[in-house]
Amino acid sequence: MRDFFTLARWMPGLVALLEYQRAWLLPDLRAGLSVAAVALPVAIAYAELAGVGAVVGLYSCILPMLAYALFGTSRQLIVGPDAATCAVIAAVVTPLAAGDATRHWQLVMTMTAMTGFWCLIASRFKLGVLADFLSRPILLGLLNGVAITIMVGQLSSIFGFTFDESELIERIAAAPNYLSLIHWPTLGISLLALAVMLACRRFRPQWPSSMLALAVTAALLWGLGPERAGIMVVGTISGGIPSLQIPEFPPGLMRELVLPALNLAMVSFVSMMLTARSFAAKNGYEIDADKEFRALGMANLASAVSQGFAISGADSRTAVNDANGGKSQLVSVVAATVIALVTFLLTAPLQYIPTAALGIVLVMASLSLIDLRGQWALRHSDNAAFWLAWITFVGVLFMGVIPGITLAVLLGLFQFLRNVMRPTDQLMGMNEEGIVHTLGHNEEVKAVTGVLIYRFNSPLTYFNASYFKRRVLLLLNGEKYQPKCLIIDAVSCFTHQDISVMSMVGELHKELKRRGIHMVMAGRRSQMTHWLHQAGIRVGEDGILLYPDLYEALRMTRCYREPEEPVAEASPAAPASPREWLAES
Incomplete structure (x- = not known):
């Protein structure tokens, strides 16, 4: 049996001929x-x-x-x-x-x-x-x-x-x-x-x-x-x-x-x-x-x-x-x-x-x-x-x-x-059934109050990490009201460990914390925990929040609330901890 599998691996055509059906002879x-x-x-x-x-x-x-x-x-x-x-x-x-x-x-x-x-x-x-x-x-x-x-x-x-x-x-x-x-x-x-x-x-x-x-x-x-x-x-x-x-x-x-x-x-x-x-x-x-x-x-x-x-x-x-x-x-x-x-x-x-x-x-x-x-x-x-x-x-x-x-x-x-370095990206929202979809021309999909859900459609590596950071900050600056948290779909972009990417994540986390925005990763929780710890980036209440998927991230952060103030009037001071902010929510 082992010899047959070896033969099938190296000479699949020969295996097909050994399993030949008589009905095929005349057409062939x-x-x-x-x-x-x-x-x-x-x-x-x-x-x-x-x-x-x-x-x-x-x-x-x-x-x-x-x-x-x-x-x-x-x-x-x-x-x-x-x-x-x-x-x-x-x-x-x-x-x-x-x-x-x-x-x-x-x-x-x-x-x-x-x-x-x-x-x-x-x-x-x-x-x-x-x-x-x-x-x-x-x-x-x-x-x-x-x-x-x-x-x-x-x-x-x-x-x-x-x-x-x-x-x-x-x-x-x-x-x-x-x-x-x-x-x-x-x-x-x-x-x-x-x-x-x-x-x-x-x-x-x-x-x-x-x-x-x-x-x-x-x-x-x-x-x-x-x-x-x-x-x-x-x-x-x-x-x-x-x-x-x-x-x-x-x-x-x-x-x-x-x-x-x-x-x-x-x-x-x-x-x-x-x-x-x-x-x-x-x-x-x-x-x-x-x-x-x-x-x-x-x-x-x-x-x-x-x-x-x-x-x-x-x-x-x-x-x-x-x-x-x-x-x-x-x-x-x-x-x-x-x-x-x-x-x-x-x-x-x-x-x-x-x-x-x-x-x-x-x-x-x-x-x-x-x-x-x-x-x-x-x-x-x-x-x-x-x-x-x-x-x-x-x-x-x-x-x-x-x-x-x-x-x-x-x-x-x-x-x-070009496709890898400058991929497409989307902001995500939810419909009335609570299903996450891409925001766009579909009027049934609405942005979640107080939350920016972001998807980057390419594996993150050293040559597109800075572009990822620029896109996130650009989208945040384009929001009329300051969101309370940023949820990143980690499944689509964090596919392998890269020291340049982890360095960028640390810089982005500091910038978001300065603005009073909590950074949340949805998906690949075990891998992300390991990679962030190796990079010296805090995980949990004092750092980046990690959840198994987008729905769990939305549920646990309870980001369903009306915006309180425009971005221009937002205080740069962050809440003491995510737990305090969740209690306020």
Whole structure:
């Protein structure tokens, strides 16, 4: 039994396969074949985007799919080459490789392995919470920028020319100069591939449109024979099991890959979790973010070992899996098996695939990433999210993919720090039933006479303690009548011991005592007693009053009374003790 729990902890996918239900077999086989039909052409296209051979894209599907089937917790998620990850890899590796194809491939494998190690480290330290670090608006802006970058980059393959410029804005500005360089036979193949894909999606949406487009154009070029009018094709693909290659580039280049690999791990994980969570919610089960981080790391290491490139969760292939009724991780096993058979036995027909058709496949895949309408719609629901999304989007377009991802990570960090350092806060009151609610537009909730009930919606720590004190004093100064006591909801803000926070509490208590206001803490009484004693702050009648919750604090302090005098006329002298003040109440 102990061994089973250990296995479930480390390989939840394998446990799910051991508990497999026979009724799932046919749906999983059907879904696996459908996923393979979609993944094959996309993998070849993404290999082109990453700057490596077509067979590398196939290698990046086989072992990673099997690894995720063993280590993943999602029943529907399909991992594999992804447009965003391939764009990042190309942006990092291409300038470092300096035109050396072998070095380029080795750098790709090294960066993939680093990405896998970063994911495993994050899983070890239970950093699955980072799935929520890049907010949805930031990721929306990032993916929109990456998609447009990919689409502009593929114009050279579609129209049959080569860009001299390396950056997006420069390429767009120079686009009119390339009109005279259009290779019309290449453009014709591109239009044919586009027509096949659009017709397939219109009349036979259940068919793999990408595979059909590549098959039609490859058959046409095969029929033309060696005379292909200068149309570029994938070329000979050496299938079979990849041989182990030891990197031969200077170790110093590895330092150039460390931070980009970290960025890639972050973005890949967040994107994968968005897909995994959405399909898990649809099918009524939960996934474990920390185990998903481990599964992504193992899948990337498996890809590096098999000489592939970095992978992530593939939303389009996951959607195909779900639409075909896939029930378990066996779908990944079936799809990987089919792709392996093609890679090892049927690579000869793949050599006739035109790069122009691959460009169309990539453009169509990138279109599925674009959601400018949703990004613009944020202005109605969340103005801060709107600006975060558009700053990220513009950053990717003007600075490039890697600086854009770095900007997105920094924006996510700043957004988090802002929310923690300057959180929302509320004053509380009671309704006629005696239930505590937030004061606001609800006229049924009234302030308690003689009492200020305060809630701070963030854990108190050294960098927001002074802000907490300023907010309390500002709210007290804004009261028309001097309250007799301040009740602080300790549950929401006193989550851990911090010497700076305790120092601030002592200063605030002295200031309130000088004003004749008793300081009351509601909630976490045992912890607060221990922490305040350690900080040398008095607790009880001569110090801060502590109660188990807000209702007990209100009941014991008996602060239900009419105000006696305005703040301006209040005497600064405090009652001798809370007990005397309670007796007066």
